[in-house]
Amino acid sequence: MRRIDPLIPAAIALVALVLGMPALKPLFAWMFPDQARPLYEQDSFLSLTLDHLSLVGISSAVSVVVGVAVAIFVTRPSGRAFRPLAETLTAAGQTFPPIAVLAIAVPLLGFGPLPALIALALYGLLPVTEATVAGIEQVPAGVREAARGIGMSPTGILARVELPLAAPVIVAGIRTSVIINIGTAAIASTVGVKTLGLPIIVGLSGFNTAYVLQGALVVGLLAAVVDLAFDRLGGFLGRWNRDRVAKTA
Template sequence: MTHSATRRSAGGVHVTQDHLWMRPLFWGVLLCICVAGIPYADALFRWLEPDARQVIYQRAPFYALLSRHLLVVGVAAVVTIAVGVAAGIAVTRKRGRDFLPLVAQLASLGQTFPPVAVLALAVPVLGFGTLPIIMALMLYGLLPIVRNTLAGLQEVDADIKMSARAMGMTPAQILYQVELPLAAPVILAGIRTSVTINIATAALGATVGASNLGDPIIAGIINGNMAYVVQGALIIALLALTLDSLFDSMQTRWRQRLSSS
């Protein structure tokens, strides 16, 4: 009877894992269809702007805008994750605990400045283009990662760490083999929030010469063409849904691994 129950339980986990990646795959396929299909959907968008001479944004291919958008968000995410996780680890160690309030306040400070203000301050120093929007995304996306890294590491049971020390593990081994794996779902939740927010925020880069999916939105606002705005916003929304569901699946998978081990 126990063996049968175990098999049913294992089968249930297997089914869950089989369907775990279906949602991000669905949104990803829909995103690809949208990027490839919009240039041929003149009749679909014509009802939004029946009097416009042109209703499909054609200054740059949508796949090129998408790749530039992903590049900006990806670079900002890599730097922000590295800095945020490293800062969270540093201030939860014995030598760095005195700096914990300072790090938390500095991370919070980044979100008190609107991205538009950060761009306005960064352009005179960094010039027009990609660098100002990357700087804005880094400042804006730091708080969720730092906050969740702190929360995840602080929630690790002290008895577990004590048991690891009793087994002869070094502080570095405890961090990499015990604390970070247990805190990973919470840290991933912070990364998920940061990246999802920055996907939308990155569109502001079009105002300072950083070509991305914000281009059709800005062009639509300037020219009064709602079809352009919808095209840019639709692809950004699908991109956000794809990556958000991907992170959700990663969190679920990690929790399953922790519960099974």
């Protein structure tokens, strides 16, 4: 018997929970009998999920584009001098708690989604840059030299050798970045951004554990589904690379 990939039931559960939360109202009413409003109904979970995903999606897209570009720059001969600085920044930057970045960005840039987006994009940049540098660095020197030897241009080596071979490591960095951003986006509800963190924050300040549970379930499941999806993507890229290496060997 083949084992079912846990990604599939998790994704189905996520969709069912996001769309069918109102149907669970009797269940929450039973679980929390003291609660007059056992279901978070100020916003639909679908709209919260979409808001959450667009905040994470846009900020991560910016992180990936800028992060990969920075990493490519500091691994080229012209940018080598900046590599220690980039490494210091990514290492030191990641000791900054995400909540601190959010807390600084919002008062400086004002409340609302834009400061949160900038904070998320900036913070998400660090793992992407770090992983891309590491991924490009681990390309064997012999492979790079062989590519030069057969007459590939520097751009050709980057696009056809370095980036494809670094892809699994880069994807791992993007995965870390996206997962952190999903969590930070949830906290962004404390500064007035509408995300899946909102039911949790509202529930916590109003002593409504039912709201907290509903928000936590959806955002936790969302993170797990995204993580599993990245895991499959990473595994696929790894196999793809290995197959190609095996074929050339």
